[in-house]
Amino acid sequence: MVHNKLVETSLAGGLSTCCAKTTTAPLERLKILFQAQNQHYKNMSVFGALKAIYKKEGTLGYYRGNGAMMVRVFPYGAIQFMSYEQFKTIFCDVFDHGHIGKMIAGGLAGITACAFTYPLDVVRSRLAFQVADEHRYCGICSTLKQICSTEGGICALYRGFTPTGLSMIPAVGLGFYAFESFKDFFVSLNGAMTRVHPVSGDTVLTATGGLVCGALSGATSQTVAYPLDVVRRRMQLAGSLADGHKYRNCISTFITVYTEDGVRHGLYRGLSINYLRVCPQIAVMFAVYEMTKQFLHDHDR
DSSP, X not given: OHHHHHHHHHHHHHHHHHHHXXXXXXXXXXXXXXXXXXXXXXXXXXXXXXXXXHHHHOGGGGGTTHHHHHHHHHHHHHHHXXXXXXXXXXXXXXXXXXXXXXXXXXXXXXXXXXXXXHHHHHHHHHHHHSOTTOOSOOSHHHHHHHHHXXXXXXXXXXXXXXXXXXXXXXIIIHHHHHHHHHHHHHHHHTSTTEEEOTTTOOEEEOHHHHHHHHHXXXXXXXXXXXXXHHHHHHXXXXXXXXXXXXXXXXXXXHHHHHHHHTIIIIITTTHHHHHHHHHHHHHHHHHHHHHHHHHHHHHHO
């Protein structure tokens, strides 16, 4: 029974994360281009850059690096959701106040998933940052080999992991906590966002309810964690930038971004894109996760 639940959680987590990331892949790529100040799109607006990508690279330009992302996000989502359910069981027992337990469980789940899949995130960032007439990186495997051989071995594949790990508590931890809090709120209302499950008889979220709760939780968590995401991208892309030597570690990168570009145009550069990206992305992720879990649970009986 426990084994079946772990499999269901893993499948639901992997599938939901893939659906969510594919939904917002164009905005994800644009966010990377803006965060690292790509010279081709540096001073453009969001919609201006989207039009420029289409003109310069075509429709496929919106999905550059998406293949590497899909290879990464299925195991990432599977490990993250499975770990969260396990950590939640442990820490909600340790802390009488369930809110703290959920935040810690979410943060640890994010760190666990990231540790296993981080090199692929670095590869996806390099491929997404590269524009159509540049051919420095050609595919996932060759990019992995090139980074290892020219930038310091395996350690280069984990450049930027420290700010990523630090961002897990506010981003993933707060995200899971916020979703469950909004979910409990709507379930308690027993209104249009919920329905009675035909098999278990429990009150569960509808697809719309999952979308709303996910969007609210994504906006809440990403606002807090965004500066660390900018630091992570700069460190990941250091090997592709002429001034990459300035992004040696988490602290120096944070200081460099702040002193050179400030808060609004540096640490929060691309935040508007992030809202457009995160709200639908997290909404789709949690909605698909809830629906998939319900579906698998029904067919497991």
